[in-house]
Amino acid sequence: MTPPAVITGMGVIAPTGLGAASHWSRTLAGRAAIGPVAGFDAGPYPSRLAGEIAGFDPRAHGIPSRLLPQTDHMTRLALVAAEWAFEDAGVDPAAMPEYGVGVVTASSAGGFAFGHRELHNLWSKGPEHVSAYQSFAWFYAVNTGQISIRHGLRGPGGVVVTEQAGGLDALTKARRHLRDGVPMVIAGGVDGSPSPWGWVAQLAGGRISTVNDPERAYLPFDEDAAGHVPGEGGALFVLESPESARARGVRSWHAEIAGQGSTFDPAPGTGRPPNLRRAAELALDEAGLDPADIDVVFADAAGVPELDRAEADALRGLFGPQGVPVTAPKTMTGRLGAGGAALDLATAVLSIRDGVIPPTANVRRPVADYGIDLVRAPRHVPVSAALVLARGHGGFNAAAVLTRQR
Missing domain, CATH: 3.40.47.10 (Thiolase/Chalcone synthase)
Structure with missing residues (x-):
């Protein structure tokens, strides 16, 4: 480990x-x-x-x-x-x-x-x-x-x-x-x-x-x-x-990367499900945390209906319907290629520091049957652990668990 x-x-x-x-x-x-x-x-x-x-x-x-x-x-x-x-x-x-x-x-x-x-x-x-x-x-x-x-x-x-x-x-x-x-x-x-x-x-x-x-x-x-x-x-x-x-004399730091997971999706047409949920499970296992310990998920948020549905299915399967606050602040920046998940991680650090979940911008009509608790206005709650998700074109999945200094 x-x-x-x-x-x-x-x-x-x-x-x-x-x-x-x-x-x-x-x-x-x-x-x-x-x-x-x-x-x-x-x-x-x-x-x-x-x-x-x-x-x-x-x-x-x-x-x-x-x-x-x-x-x-x-x-x-x-x-x-x-x-x-x-x-x-x-x-x-x-x-x-x-x-x-x-x-x-x-x-x-x-x-x-x-x-x-x-x-x-x-x-x-x-x-x-x-x-x-x-x-x-x-x-x-x-x-x-x-x-x-x-x-x-x-x-x-x-x-x-x-x-x-x-x-x-x-x-x-x-x-x-x-x-x-x-x-x-x-x-x-x-x-x-x-x-x-x-x-x-x-x-x-x-x-x-x-x-x-x-x-x-x-x-x-x-x-x-x-x-x-x-x-x-x-x-x-x-x-x-x-x-x-x-x-070197450091006594406090921004946060800890407690766990990570990477997976690859099966080839299209095989009928096998995507592996985003598995990446999240691997990250949680390495961090020694249960889904109930996660205070917020920073979603990959592809903006493509079939990919949004796949991510919502993974979140619902892992946390249950409406089981965890989900946010996508990248709606304010666009998807930044390889920089997008890194920016999400930095934003999660700030969310943990200040005890506030940043909003998802511009979304007015969330799809009801996705069953996710999408944060659309700043939500002031204690944040001790955040899960950051990312998917790369071609089947790459990654997840990271970020925690407050322990």
């Missing part, structure tokens, strides 16, 4: 705010950050909405000018989130043992906007106009590499590519490194970089909403659910074992 990991620092960067405080304030207010795509002209496409991060100036957040030509927007976001996570944890990475800090990130596709620009240069101007940095700036492992280089981190590194489930799966891999004796790992997911190339790839999946009203486009568990809205951002976390944290 993998021992608990404690979260001693986190960096949040989302459409709802730069930094945890801004994100939390806007989330509790139910103020969605979904609007018309600003990163490129989405007019010719059937889907024209996104959850984008407004007003982000990489120079203002300490990204050196030399890095700008070699990084995608997504990587710049990740570098800032990593800086904030280390600051929040009170860690100077340079003061850690040489191989004492690892990096594990998740990505769904890499730096799509950078890749799109260089492909455009190739076909419109010729190969001599393609940046040499194209060799890695688009790559799905680039965030791990750039964070490692910037902070001189020589511990174990890795990347997981399980789409929306990636933000949780990265933490699972990080916990294994802690189990093997690595003192500290920075892990999570920051994803999304809207561009025509990436947009077409997402449209091909058939799950993006074509509704152009920002308040009606992404409605998980609603009678009008018709797909999701993409977004960008996520969160990175400094993870340590309790012993490692105490050894």
Whole structure:
């Protein structure tokens, strides 16, 4: 069994705010950050909405000018989130043992906007106009590499590519490194970089909403659910074992990752049920908790009716009808690729801290026979344990149990 990991620092960067405080304030207010795509002209496409991060100036957040030509927007976001996570944890990475800090990130596709620009240069101007940095700036492992280089981190590194489930799966891999004796790992997911190339790839999946009203486009568990809205951002976390944290003088931390589970769905057409519920059961078993111990579920909330129904069935089967409060604050940001579940985990940390469950935005007509207690306004209740669920396109399921410091 993998021992608990404690979260001693986190960096949040989302459409709802730069930094945890801004994100939390806007989330509790139910103020969605979904609007018309600003990163490129989405007019010719059937889907024209996104959850984008407004007003982000990489120079203002300490990204050196030399890095700008070699990084995608997504990587710049990740570098800032990593800086904030280390600051929040009170860690100077340079003061850690040489191989004492690892990096594990998740990505769904890499730096799509950078890749799109260089492909455009190739076909419109010729190969001599393609940046040499194209060799890695688009790559799905680039965030791990750039964070490692910037902070001189020589511990174990890795990347997981399980789409929306990636933000949780990265933490699972990080916990294994802690189990093997690595003192500290920075892990999570920051994803999304809207561009025509990436947009077409997402449209091909058939799950993006074509509704152009920002308040009606992404409605998980609603009678009008018709797909999701993409977004960008996520969160990175400094993870340590309790012993490692105490050894450097830390006496309190944000929360503990008490249990995790990952499963894979059977192939379509086999008639076998999906395995999201099994992932949740594995996470609960590892945490040593019963379903009755969970105070809130942060849902995957696909926004696709058949997927919403499958998740509702899993929740109802595990907790009983109306058995646990369920929330989907990602209705305010869109689904952030590999950053989505990581942002949900950060939001769950804040929910535990303040004793309030954030709302699901814009859902007006929850499907009654789903049988879930969908939270649509802030609910002030004690939160000691939260379950975060995520599903990645292609059959990936992940679950994490987050608990108050014990």
